[in-house]
Amino acid sequence: MTGTRHVLGLSGGRDSAALAIFMRQRHPEIDVEYFFTDTGKELPEVYSYLTRLEGYLGKSISRLNPDRDFDYWLKSYKSYLPSPQSRWCTRQLKLRPFELWVRQFIEAGETVISYVAIRSDEEYREGYQSNKDRLLVRLPFKDSGIDKAGVIEILEGSGLGLPDYYDWRTRSGCTFCFFQQKIEWVRLRERHPEAFEEAKRYEKNAIEHGSPFTWSQGESLSELEKPERQEQIREEHQRRLERARSRLQANPLRPDASIDLDDVYGGAAKACLTCHK
Incomplete structure (x- = not known):
């Protein structure tokens, strides 16, 4: 098989949801596959928001469940908690399942284009860096000049709104994210x-x-x-x-x-x- 596959990862947060809506509205000709890597430690608000987003998009969001859960990796890291100095939860529970998932497409001869929700007002952030020739990263918000206000406008305009947990936090939907204030x-x-x-x-x-x-x-x-x-x-x-x-x-x-x-x-x-x- 040869061809191009378009994928977009959702975190259950604001920016990636807005990017999914943006791609549906601006690029209906692109058949985007949406995915969510589930740590098993997400807030219930995350799952309900993803369900609402599926209704808007009119297609399912693939769940990439890690083959080894948080407890397995915690034991592997000698019970040391993940931290800003050792972000093993992101590496093992988010990036690893994604890499395993896209590997099958690349090995089948496909090119994978991954759309990442980095905004135009986030000059200091970098997207997922691929070392594979057939895994390409695209940043539609940066290319289109969409900032935080633009993201909120997209979500409100769609009727979807913000995830419910934004009422009380803005970190990831993982219950014990160490980056929480x-x-x-x-x-x-x-x-x-x-x-x-x-x-x-x-x-x-x-x-x-x-x-x-x-x-x-x-x-x-x-x-x-x-x-x-x-x-x-x-x-x-x-x-x-x-x-x-x-x-x-x-x-x-x-x-x-x-x-x-x-x-x-x-x-x-x-x-x-x-x-x-």
Whole structure:
């Protein structure tokens, strides 16, 4: 077999969903295959959003379930939690399943074009770097000058809107993403206490096995969930939020700009591209 296959990875987040809609609206002649690599530790809001997106696209989203789950890889890494210094969860649970999936097409003689949702206002981010001649990466948002405001406009215009979890977090849909801000951990405990408790168990086990990392930098989740500590986190978040609002109000070019946690904490550049988009 020879030919070209077009694929687009969805994280359950804002940007990749908007790109899927964009491709359907602007390039209906391209038969895009949509996929989602499921870590098994996603928020329930992610699955419901993907179902809604399937309804809009009129086609199914392939689920690429890793052949080995989070617990397998955690044991392989000696119970050390994934961290910004060792992003093994992204490597093993997101990139590896994708690479295995596209390998079959490349070995069959096809060229695979992968569409990645990097926006025009994300100059500091790089897409998935392929070392295969027949795996090509395309960045439609950068090519078309679509920024964050444009992404939100696409989602609102389609009627799909933002994923529900954007009400309280902007990191990936994975329950215990280590790139979460502390206020997001507090909110996870409020919204999904069972997921917070699971994260605590993983953290306790990691510490017992000598891991130098906790989910949240500088403190364990047991420390973070103390009432007085939660109150400190909420107060600090409110101060940061007010400062972010004042900065946006001072910019006449963005009078109606929305504020999310990336605006408040400036951490978007650090996040894992595959999960966060």
